[in-house]
Amino acid sequence: MADTQLKIAPIGEGLSLKARAYEALKAAIMNMNIYADEAELRLDERDLSQRFGVSRTPLREALAQLDQEGLVRIVARRGIFIVRKTKAEILDMITVWAALESMAARLATEQASAEEMAGLHSLVDRFSQDEIARKMGEYSDANIKFHQAIVGLGKCPLIVEMTNGLFFHMRAIRQRTIFEQDRAKRSIVDHKEIVGALEARDTERAERLVREHTLRLRDHVDRFVELD
């Protein structure tokens, strides 16, 4: 299996301009704090096409895709606007997330190997409670990684894809760190319980714990996060 084959270097990026524009725009929107008051929520096709150095055509296709995904809204002859999710929409996304991840947990108890479970276990252990206070910043990422890991163990590509979309939209909110804050402590406990249920192959319990955990986050956001 040694590389007797000649591996040609990837000359171009290999991606279409549309795809590159899409990724660039997505990244740009993600790295922008769209909830800041002074945020410029309006985009201009011609301006962007100049800055990217491509024509409007591939750019428009990329924007159309972002529009369909709900990141921007294109209004004919008015402009293209970066979408600020309403609180209700955020809550709905968390609800769907709960539904999908709990189903993934259910599947994981039937599909995942012992090794995969072990990997999950270590992911939780790495963040023992006392570390949290110091690593609060990192926690949010680790938290998402944990949930994505569970989703992955469900072995259902569609669920993975859909939750990735949801997580992306959430990242915009993450700026408002209130999101987890003093929920971190509780989360760790929840996560340990969840891993326990998964490893015990307790389907019903794993599903229930995951659902309740995420729905609790939903209630938390509902009560303490102010958007709109």
Place this chain on the structure above:
Amino acid sequence: MADTQLKIAPIGEGLSLKARAYEALKAAIMNMNIYADEAELRLDERDLSQRFGVSRTPLREALAQLDQEGLVRIVARRGIFIVRKTKAEILDMITVWAALESMAARLATEQASAEEMAGLHSLVDRFSQDEIARKMGEYSDANIKFHQAIVGLGKCPLIVEMTNGLFFHMRAIRQRTIFEQDRAKRSIVDHKEIVGALEARDTERAERLVREHTLRLRDHVDRFVELD
């Protein structure tokens, strides 16, 4: 509240060519039995643009959208192909459906009014068991309507939107009537139980019944439907 206002007729279709092309293509694909052996799965931009009487630009945007939704697959310099879902993908869609609808049922027990529940009840009663044998053709539609009704009662627009997308993809398979067939009888019983749990506001039970009902369909498809 009488109409003292002058209601102006909608002069044009009001829709962009892109939107119209999208709808037309979607309808065309839906009405086509893409699983027939002789089905022409290849589309041509130039040919379509001539037949629709619009230029390639709006057509391409419509196709790009269909591509993103998974109805077609665009391959650079190769062609545009109508997608035949694999069996694994169908099963995954049913799994997600189960996850979303069971969550909707959960929400419905908390959100839906008594009147709405009654509406659901009548929907089931209209299809008593003995009628089924005769109306087998209609059953599939009624079945989907029932499930959509439950999803609607959850009052979560995102779940509604997502399940609609899933149902659309399923319709292509419906041709192969095996889908329900001798499951109709069992379905009616299940549906009545589900309505019962919803009306009793038994959150956990409603969720469980809906999930199990749909996962049973999943297993049925897994065992008896042959695709690919």
Place this chain on the structure above:
DNA sequence: TCCTGGCGTATGGTATACCAGAAACCAGCC
């Protein structure tokens, strides 16, 4: 001062021409 209507401008929508790569086809050599 405020309303009104014309008109210019900005912006997304559409049409069209051209580009580049892949596949099919064909001629020619071994």
Place this chain on the structure above:
DNA sequence: GGCTGGTTTCTGGTATACCATACGCCAGGA
């Protein structure tokens, strides 16, 4: 006869010019 190389053609990708409309500006009149 079959493989090889070029060449043609078909197809999606990209660039660009033009179109149509929503909005703002401004002059004019009540």
